[in-house]
Amino acid sequence: MTGVPGSRAGELKGWQMRRLESPWMNPKLFWGAGLLLAIVALGIIGRLFWNLDLAFTGAAPLKLPPVGFENLRGQEGAWVHPIGTDGSGRDMLALIVIGAPNSLFVGLLASLIGMSLGIFLGFSAGFIGGRTDDIIRVLSDVMITIPPLLILVVVQSAWGDVSLTMMALLIAGFVWQSPTRLIRAQVLSMKQSGYVQMARLSGASTMHIMFREMLPNLVPYLFGSFIANVTTSIVTAVGLEVLGLGPQRIPTLGRTIYEAINAGALIQNLWWWWGIPTLLLGLMFIGLLLINLGLDEVSNPRLRKLQ
Amino acid sequence: MGRIPRSYLLNRVVTLLLTVWIAATLIWIIPRLSPVDPADIMLGRMAAGAGAVENADQILAQLKENFGLNDPLVIQYLKYIRNVVTLDFGLSTATFPTRVSTLIARALPWTVGLMLLSVVITFFIGNALGAIMAWDRSPKLVRVAIPVAMVFTSIPPILSGLLLMWLFAAKLRWFPLTSAYGLTVEPGWTWGFVQSVIHHGFLPALSIVIVTFGFWALGMRGLMITVQGEDYVMLAKAKGLRPRYILYRYMIRNAILPQITAFALKIGLLVAGQVLVERIFAYNGMGKLLYDAILDQDFPVIQGVSFVIILMTAVSVFLVDLVYPFVDPRIRHDGGET
Numbered sequence: 001m002t003g004v005p006g007s008r009a010g011e012l013k014g015w016q017m018r019r020l021e022s023p024w025m026n027p028k029l030f031w032g033a034g035l036l037l038a039i040v041a042l043g044i045i046g047r048l049f050w051n052l053d054l055a056f057t058g059a060a061p062l063k064l065p066p067v068g069f070e071n072l073r074g075q076e077g078a079w080v081h082p083i084g085t086d087g088s089g090r091d092m093l094a095l096i097v098i099g100a101p102n103s104l105f106v107g108l109l110a111s112l113i114g115m116s117l118g119i120f121l122g123f124s125a126g127f128i129g130g131r132t133d134d135i136i137r138v139l140s141d142v143m144i145t146i147p148p149l150l151i152l153v154v155v156q157s158a159w160g161d162v163s164l165t166m167m168a169l170l171i172a173g174f175v176w177q178s179p180t181r182l183i184r185a186q187v188l189s190m191k192q193s194g195y196v197q198m199a200r201l202s203g204a205s206t207m208h209i210m211f212r213e214m215l216p217n218l219v220p221y222l223f224g225s226f227i228a229n230v231t232t233s234i235v236t237a238v239g240l241e242v243l244g245l246g247p248q249r250i251p252t253l254g255r256t257i258y259e260a261i262n263a264g265a266l267i268q269n270l271w272w273w274w275g276i277p278t279l280l281l282g283l284m285f286i287g288l289l290l291i292n293l294g295l296d297e298v299s300n301p302r303l304r305k306l307q
Numbered sequence: 308m309g310r311i312p313r314s315y316l317l318n319r320v321v322t323l324l325l326t327v328w329i330a331a332t333l334i335w336i337i338p339r340l341s342p343v344d345p346a347d348i349m350l351g352r353m354a355a356g357a358g359a360v361e362n363a364d365q366i367l368a369q370l371k372e373n374f375g376l377n378d379p380l381v382i383q384y385l386k387y388i389r390n391v392v393t394l395d396f397g398l399s400t401a402t403f404p405t406r407v408s409t410l411i412a413r414a415l416p417w418t419v420g421l422m423l424l425s426v427v428i429t430f431f432i433g434n435a436l437g438a439i440m441a442w443d444r445s446p447k448l449v450r451v452a453i454p455v456a457m458v459f460t461s462i463p464p465i466l467s468g469l470l471l472m473w474l475f476a477a478k479l480r481w482f483p484l485t486s487a488y489g490l491t492v493e494p495g496w497t498w499g500f501v502q503s504v505i506h507h508g509f510l511p512a513l514s515i516v517i518v519t520f521g522f523w524a525l526g527m528r529g530l531m532i533t534v535q536g537e538d539y540v541m542l543a544k545a546k547g548l549r550p551r552y553i554l555y556r557y558m559i560r561n562a563i564l565p566q567i568t569a570f571a572l573k574i575g576l577l578v579a580g581q582v583l584v585e586r587i588f589a590y591n592g593m594g595k596l597l598y599d600a601i602l603d604q605d606f607p608v609i610q611g612v613s614f615v616i617i618l619m620t621a622v623s624v625f626l627v628d629l630v631y632p633f634v635d636p637r638i639r640h641d642g643g644e645t
Contacts, residue, residue: 142326145624147575149582150613151333157601157609158338232576235463239583242465244601257469261587266469266477267484275473278466289461 118179126187437527460521
């Protein structure tokens with residue numbers, strides 16, 4: 001009977017109890033954030049302890065398997081290249097140490113810019129109303145139906161090579177719509193709520209109402225929308241890379257998969273070449289999903305009751 | 308069941324037209340902001356690949372027309388819009404002088420077929436699972452097992468595609484690795500061909516189904532939890548109706564409808580995911596056409612395929628929006644806004 005809050009109250013100090021009861025401390029959020037941090041840590045620690053020059057073409061023998069496995073030519077994996085090498089002699093560990101944080105970086109940056117745009121547009125639409133609202137609403141309705149991947153395919157095939165940041169900026173142009181809609185809807189309903197009316201009556205400025213009264217209530221929604229957009233951005237970036245677009249000279253997980261498919265890694269049973277980037281991306285998405293589910297519990301108490 | 312009010316219809320039609328127009332314009336403008344001239348890249352690439360390019364003059368002339376090196380910008384734009392409206396994207400540069408629209412017409416049925424199939428399958432599986440997850444009478448085991456399946460849902464179809472391809476096509480060799488039908492079968496309405504199509508389409512469809520049913524399931528679960536607290540469900544329970552009857556007739560029926568609008572917002576992502584699945588399976592649809600065009604720097608095809616897919620997406624969203632008030636009588640569209 002540990003589930004009854006009353007029985008705990010006697011044993012725990014006030015602040016400890018509050019921390020346990022806080023919806024932000026749920027295990028889904030914890031493990032999700034942990035997974036993403038592990039990928040970031042892989043990038044940081046890898047940079048310190050691993051020779052990244054091995055990510056250049058021809059830095060190692062071709063198609064070596066990871067330690068403990070044997071490839072079709074009968075070569076065994078060696079500790080020099082613990083998770084094998086790819087078809088053009090690049091060390092897989094060096095590739096993912098550079099590539100995994102890159103994918104995450106593109107997702108976070110694109111989503112951050114999209115989010116900021118969304119907050120700005122959503123608040124403008126909800127607060128100013130009228131013509132401004134009409135334009136923003138129609139524009140976000142329109143842009144939400146256009147799949148970003150397809151516009152970006154056209155853009156990038158015309159632009160040739162792009163940098164990581166440029167790719168993030170391009171993707172950001174397609175992930176502002178859902179935060180905009182979400183915030184607009186919330187602002188419209190909050191405008192009518194008691195505490196906002198109260199603040200307005202007591203003479204608070206619009207800025208104060210927007211950022212001190214309303215924004216804190218939006219935080220779980222904003223986080224949820226942010227994480228969802230990180231996922232969308234990474235999926236879009238990986239999609240572009242798998243189609244052979246995106247940055248051409250920097251290792252990314254998507255580009256590694258692209259090269260592996262093109263070299264017939266599936267038939268040649270070079271599973272580590274495409275499998276390791278796939279696994280990392282998979283973990284990244286699972287981490288993001290867990291965070292999102294955790295945030296759902298924060299913003300929707302009904303889900304918490306069900307557990 | 309009501310008729311669709313004119314203002315709502317007008318609103319939707321305007322959104323549809325705006326979407327298509329903005330997409331077409333973006334596709335036209337952004338390449339022109341490019342620091343490099345696409346015509347240059349393409350010709351350079353063709354020359355590098357083939358040594359002497361056949362019909363080079365014609366291709367160059369066509370490129371010049373496409374990229375508008377002759378007319379003032381406004382005229383180019385108007386010409387482009389006229390071409391887009393008639394779905395005429397000019398000639399492919401990689402398989403000169405095939406029309407882009409011919410190539411698209413050849414690929415489109417495969418894409419649409421695969422998509423309809425996977426959407427219908429996921430709709431049923433996903434909603435059934437979601438309902439079971441939230442139902443208070445379903446066995447405990449179901450509720451423990453489903454979140455595990457949910458995890459799979461966070462993965463984009465390209466990754467599930469790779470895994471399935473490796474396991475069932477490369478390792479076990481149960482299914483073919485590439486293409487939409489066997490090389491030895493003649494396309495036509497013969498049993499052999501149909502069999503080959505099913506055999507080849509199974510893995511691509513499965514890779515999409517596996518990662519999208521959870522979208523429906525999660526949404527359905529959320530809606531079911533809401534519906535469970537409604538008075539009419541309480542009343543039905545109090546009346547002593549059979550739980551199964553309440554589940555089907557009271558809960559699922561009311562919960563399933565908002566799912567349709569949620570779907571409208573997902574169509575774009577679904578389409579993009581399928582394009583990538585087609586690319587890795589070299590399935591004969593739009594995805595493969597797009598990928599081949601990117602490899603060949605065949606810009607008219609890239610433009611055409613992207614536009615047609617966006618058009619398809621926008622039209623599907625439009626149709627879902629139109630159908631929705633018919634299936635859900637609770638929704639009335641008075642001023643275009645709910």
